[in-house]
Amino acid sequence: MSSTLPKSHVTLRDVASQLDVSHTTFSRALRDDPQISKAMREQVQKTAREMGHRPDPILSALAHYRRGKNKRSIGAELAWINHWPNPKKLRSYKEFNLYWEGAFDEAEHCGFRLEEFVLDKNLSPSRLGKILRARNIRGILLPPSGDVAPNLGDFVWDEFCIVRFGHSVSYPHAHLVSSDQLTDGLIAHENIWENGCRRIGLVTSAKAHTRFSAGFLFSQMKRDSGQQLPALILMQDKSDDDQRLLAAWLKKNKPGHPDRCHRTTRSAQ
Template sequence: MSKSGPSGKHVTLRDIGAALGVSHSTVSLALRDHPRISEKMRAKVKSKAEELGYQPDPMLAALATYRRSRTDQPITASIAWINAWPDPKDLRAHREFDSYWQGASKAAEKFGYRLEEFRLDANFTPERLHQILDTRGIRGLLLPPHHNQPDWKNFPWDKYSVVRFGRTLQSPSCHIVTADQVANTILAFQKMHERGYRRIGFVAHNFEFRYNGMLFELGYIGGQRMIDDCVKLPPLLLRRRKPDEVRASLRAWLDEHRPDAIFTTLTDLPAMLKREQLTVPDDIAVAATTILDTNVDSGIDQHPEEIGRVGFLMLNSLINDGSRGIPDIFRQILVEGSWVDGSSLPDRSA
């Protein structure tokens, strides 16, 4: 990779290496912020490259990336997956979240990285976590979804490239890779309508709507507006109350609006309906926002392994660009899902 410097001469990695007395491979790794190269040497290489007027050739950079992704790379560095769940086993017990891990791990291996889990808890404080990561030369972090908000305290985000999965983490405000919940909900509404359902409802916990920026509701309203011959039912947002109060809210909504099908985030909705003497799918059909981690087999496949893969690729680009810390403007990459037919929502269009 080279480009003409101020003198008009093509500046190469070997030129930079010769000026510093190091190999061209060291220069290449330093410019990509590889953890094998010390921070001091990385800074020296970047400074000299700028001084000499070096810029990478985009075609050669693309070729190098292609080669790294197509060959079996030796594992030379690690990417951190931060787990702050009270019981760490609960995180990947969710099939959706485990698929994030699988997708990210497989992608990382193609680029010579190993995905490793690190804890954040009373024994591993933010300060201790940073010490471990810094000692290991780890500069890339993946943050999976969390039901509780971790206490990051004074964690030095400026030392790391960071990507989070989903929107449950309110902090840090870093780049996101997640499912396209608006498009997925519109797709589900259309598919349910095609299968003969006209009174399509939506049921979720109210706190999920807040975490997800009301995106499910936007998709639900969008689906209603795109289809003329459907009854526009209001969504049911269940608040955190006593079980009897939740049951009463569901019963009142069912009695008033009489849905023939429900799209839901709730994994236990079929059991809740059974307590109201309604069976799925005979009395009411149900589809899920994700077909994983639930006994509802109709609904959306959010392609979580692809979300994991894209999450790593985004992180890898940040590492290679030297982008560290919390960005002023964070990016969101949305992965569209696919509809899956199942027994919980039979076709009644005939």
């Protein structure tokens, strides 16, 4: 069985030497300083990627401390807080798993390590806060909450930098990363229409924390009244009730059938 030795750390001076530029110029180009020419910035960043250079978060924090007299100590970890009742279900959703993978890769690229903390009966919010402070983890990522709003109790948010994923986590008020759900809904309706479908319906859930419906219905408003179907909102509490509601909605509104959409598109071609 073969083993691979870890690569030695590629320093700023290593890459600067490869490009025959000063380490100061290299550092400024890597930070996308506009006073460095675009060609030089692109060359520096390309070479840094190829050589496997990664910023050192400890040194970056130290430099920030020297420049801004930041009195906080230095850390190199970030926390991903999984607050789902069934923790494994969170990343079973493709979009949410991509959030994790993207955050993990970007953290690694910037020299940090992203660690998941699962809130359960063994790890309360208050205990988690103590652990994060003890390990000097000051950055927190909050993934979407799903159907159940997270109960984060008396967690002291003011001591941390926080990023939320999606609109389902309404508190704490912090930076938000989300897909453009409103535009997604608008594009969905427009693309289905372009494929020849008419009387396009929307069936959604009362538990869905999304702006997709708003975009979809806004696009639908541009069509004549005969093409505007009321949305059906299901509660998802009792499947039998939802099935009856769906059957009644289909019978009353008669949305376009996908097969007819394809036939309309083919005949138009």
